[in-house]
C-alpha cells in the first residue's frame with residue numbers, strides 16, 4: 001500500500017510538472033496547471049464511482065481491473081471480502097450443526113430474549129410444551145405457560161436452582177426447568193420431562209411412609225405390654241427383667257425411627273403444614289441451649305450470642321426441633337471441657353444461625369454425605385447412644401421448607417460448625433412484625 005501510494009503521489013507531481021511545462025510553452029501556466037489538476041481529480045472521482053458501484057454487490061459484480069493505488073485498494077478489499085465470506089460459511093455450518101444437535105436433544109430447549117420473549121425453540125419444545133412455531137415467536141414464554149411459579153422463576157433471576165412444575169395442560173406430566181443466561185440478556189431455558197422419576201420418588205416416599213405408619217401401632221402395643229410387665233415386678237419373673245429392658249429400649253428406638261421417617265416423609269412430600277409466624281431467635285437459641293445443658297450434664301460450656309434482632313418467619317416447632325437436633329449432636333461429639341456456641345448473626349442477604357462446637361470434628365470425605373438418611377460416621381457408636389442417623393436429614397429438610405440452606409464446616413480434632421442460612425425473604429424486623437400485627441388488628445376491626 002505504501003509503495004502504490006508514493007507512486008500515486010509521484011504521478012500527481014508529474015501531472016503538475018507536465019502542466020507547468022505546457023503552460024510555459026503556451027504562456028498560460030496557471031490555467032494549464034489548473035486544467036491538469038482538474039483532470040486528475042475527475043479521473044479519481046470516476047474511479048470512486050466505479051468502486052461504489054462494485055461495492056453495491058461485490059460478490060456478483062466483476063471486480064474492475066486496475067493498477068497502482070486503485071489496484072492495490074481493490075485487491076485488499078477483495079481479500080477482506082473473501083475472508084468474510086469464508087467466516088460466514090463457517091458460522092453457517094456451526095449454526096446448522098447447533099440446530100441439528102438441539103433438535104436431537106431429548107429435552108425441550110427455548111431461547112428467550114431480554115423481555116423473556118421466545119426467540120427460538122427446538123423440535124421437542126413444540127411437542128412437550130405445545131408451542132406453535134413460528135406463531136409463538138416473539139411472545140413472552142410466561143404468558144403462554146400459565147404457571148405462576150415459572151413466571152416468578154424467570155423474573156427473579158436466580159437460576160442456580162432447578163424449578164419443578166406441571167406441564168401446561170397435562171396435569172400428570174412433571175417438568176424440571178433450568179435456565180442458563182447467555183449473550184446480551186438472553187436466556188436458554190431447558191425443560192426436562194421428569195414424570196417417571198417423580199412417579200418413582202413418590203412410590204418410594206409413599207412406601208416408606210406406609211411402612212412406618214403400619215409399624216406404629218404394633219410398636220405401641222409391644223411397648224405398652226413391656227412397660228406394663230416392667231412396672232409390675234410381681235407378675236414378671238426375674239429372668240425376664242433384662243430381656244424386657246432390652247425390648248423396651250429397642251422398641252423405643254424403633255418408635256423414634258418410625259417417628260423420624262414419618263416426619264421426613266411429610267417434609268419431603270410438602271405435606272407438613274407450616275404454622276408460620278415470626279420466631280424469636282434469641283428465645284429459640286436459649287431454649288435449645290437449656291436442653292443441651294441438661295443433656296451434657298455440666299460437662300461442656302454453653303454460649304449463646306444473638307447479634308441480630310431479626311426474627312425468622314417460620315414454624316417455631318420445626319425450627320426448634322432442627323436446632324435441638326444440632327445441639328444434641330454437638331453434645332454427643334464434644335468431650336468434657338469443650339464448648340458449644342449458638343450464634344445468630346446478620347450476613348449480606350441472609351441471617352445465619354450457627355451451632356458450633358469444639359468437639360472431635362468430622363473428616364472431609366464424610367461431610368457431603370452427613371445429611372443422607374442413615375449415614376453415620378461411626379454407626380455403632382451412634383446406635384449405642386440411641387441415634388437414628390436421621391437427625392441431619394431432618395434438619396436439612398426442615399431448613400429446606402424454610403428456604404434455608406445447611407452448610408457444614410469441620411476439621412477433625414478442631415470442632416464443627418453447622419451454619420443454617422435463612423434468606424432475606426424469611427427474615428422479619430421486629431418493627432415490621434408490629435406493623436403486621438397492627439394491620440391484622442385493623443383488618444379485624446374493619
Ligand code: ADP
Nearest residue numbers: 329330333361376377382387388389390391392
Ligand atoms: P445420628 O443419629 O447418628 O446423630 P445425624 O444425622 O444427626 O445422625 O448425624 C449423622 C452423623 O454426623 C453422626 O453419626 C455423626 O457421625 C456426624 N455428626 C453430626 N453432628 C456432629 C458434630 N457436631 N460433630 C461431629 N460429628 C457429627
